[in-house]
Amino acid sequence: MTSCRALFISAPSSGSGKTCVTAAIARSQVRRGRRVRVFKTGPDFLDPSILERASGAPVYQLDLFMGGFAHCQALLAQAAREADLILIEGVMGLFDGKPSGADLAAAFGLPVVCVIDASAMAQTFAALATGLARFRPDVRHYGVIANRVGGQAHARMVAEGLPGELPLIAALPREPRLILPERHLGLVQALEQPGLDAQLDAWADTWDAALLPNFVFEPQTIEDAIETAPAPLLAGRRIAIARDAAFGFIYAANVDTLRALGAELAFFSPLKHEPLPACDAVWLPGGYPELYADRLAAHPTLAAALAAHVARGKPLLAECGGMLALLDELTDAAGDAHPMAGLLPGRAHVQQRLAALGLQAINWPEGPLRGHSYHYSTLDTPMTPIATATNPNGGKTAEALYQQGSLRASYVHHYFPSNPEAIAAFFKG
Incomplete structure (x- = not known):
């Protein structure tokens, strides 16, 4: 067993801001001298290119269909041995797809934080967050992040009605300058964005300012696992x-x-x-x-x-x-x-x-x-x-x-x- 802080970052839908929040947390922690390993749930090439730049380390997929449980377990175990913090970005909405992000979080006992776009709601935010947290008892929720809030008054409104076990972790402001460019397959690749590092630093600054007091990354117990290496069948090729x-x-x-x-x-x-x-x-x-x-x-x-x-x-x-x-x-x-x-x-x-x-x-x-x-x-x-x-x-x-x-x-x-x-x-x- 290895103890490592870990957080699974999901949302009720695509477009809620999972990648931005995950990248902001990663860059914030790296700037503090911490070793961060980031994973992406499911198949994706574009989000990982952003997250790799934010964390300074390769981003791997955790997919129970493509790789299987043992493969995912070995990847997590390796990260736990090397890192101070593991971040896993979900895919689509928390319960979307088979297997879903919820399936992955439940399989490894990872604490979930949902990023919710609060730009067009107020007190309903708490109802949505509570529903996500209580939909599956085998998924453990650690808090919620409000994204694209209009100010401090709006942040107070979205926090109203949240149960004590589901705290508001951060209320991130709506800032058009922080939006990433997109094209038909999703985000523009990191290597095509010359100003990306400055933007990642701006995200980290925004996260640091929005993070509410007393939040800590909870240590998780990660099962030790080592994947058997394949035979060197391509030696000399x-x-x-x-x-x-x-x-x-x-x-x-x-x-x-x-x-x-x-x-x-x-x-x-x-x-x-x-x-x-x-x-x-x-x-x-x-x-x-x-x-x-x-x-x-x-x-x-x-x-x-x-x-x-x-x-x-x-x-x-x-x-x-x-x-x-x-x-x-x-x-x-x-x-x-x-x-x-x-x-x-x-x-x-x-x-x-x-x-x-x-x-x-x-x-x-x-x-x-x-x-x-x-x-x-x-x-x-x-x-x-x-x-x-x-x-x-x-x-x-x-x-x-x-x-x-x-x-x-x-x-x-x-x-x-x-x-x-x-x-x-x-x-x-």
């Missing part, structure tokens, strides 16, 4: 990984898994027109190729280098945006068509509304994997899938897996720790 603003959707746990398997990793930036590194395999993760299509198309060597790589029978995994970059053509949300690498037959179109969203389970030829899908584009291709994913919640999202020689592509963002051996078997070729 070098994997090239695209990583920049166009290909930024990379789970930290995926990188760890590849290294644990013994692979040497070589990161490169297609946006900077860096050449494909000498390698045995390539991974093109998801991201925003539609925002940088002209720059990608202007890369003087990448398309030919990837084509030669596949012609030699070397593995190439392309996920979501990585797959779009390999098509014949990609039409962006403005309706402009861009030629892409031409390694996969087909065309994609980025539309204004969401095309697919959901957790995914898919059977690769090498074994089953888990992951998720979230995209605004649609694909028109003559390729026949070699497998089709299923949604554990019965949703309609069921992504195809395509294979062209040694090139494998899908809209699925795969979570490598769900089956390291299958990942190794593919990348080994």
Whole structure:
């Protein structure tokens, strides 16, 4: 057993301010010299990029479907051994999804604080907070945070009627200058925000000023657990990984898994027109190729280098945006068509509304994997899938897996720790 202060930060809905509050607390504590580890509940690439900048440490996913209980327990145990404070940001509303944030908090006995947007309510705030706290007896609530309050009088009104066991921890003011920019998939990536560090400091200042007296982070008992390392099945193999603003959707746990398997990793930036590194395999993760299509198309060597790589029978995994970059053509949300690498037959179109969203389970030829899908584009291709994913919640999202020689592509963002051996078997070729 390890004792570590911990807090699970949730909300009644998306858009309540969970990420801002989590980042503000993290930066506030880091400025005090404390070691902070932050987790994000469920699949997400954008919030973790902000939280990583705020905490100064990689942000990992805690997902009972993608990773499983033992994997999540090992991640929490490792963080408890290294940190003074663990913060877990929830996903959507506290009880939304299967598994939900509440399921995760209950599974590990984590104290929950809900962030509630108080901008359009007064005394009803207490009713909403009390209902959230009493909905499930197995979820332990530690307090509530009022976000976007209009002043001290408003803060007093939202606190009226809160039961003694559910204190108001902080009342954060409504400040438009603290709002993060967003686009169709969510928050703008941290690496695309040059003023982010100053904004994080402003958030931390606001949190410090709004925090009510006598609040303390409660120590939690975290079960000791160590995940068994996979065999070094990729020892001696070098994997090239695209990583920049166009290909930024990379789970930290995926990188760890590849290294644990013994692979040497070589990161490169297609946006900077860096050449494909000498390698045995390539991974093109998801991201925003539609925002940088002209720059990608202007890369003087990448398309030919990837084509030669596949012609030699070397593995190439392309996920979501990585797959779009390999098509014949990609039409962006403005309706402009861009030629892409031409390694996969087909065309994609980025539309204004969401095309697919959901957790995914898919059977690769090498074994089953888990992951998720979230995209605004649609694909028109003559390729026949070699497998089709299923949604554990019965949703309609069921992504195809395509294979062209040694090139494998899908809209699925795969979570490598769900089956390291299958990942190794593919990348080994």
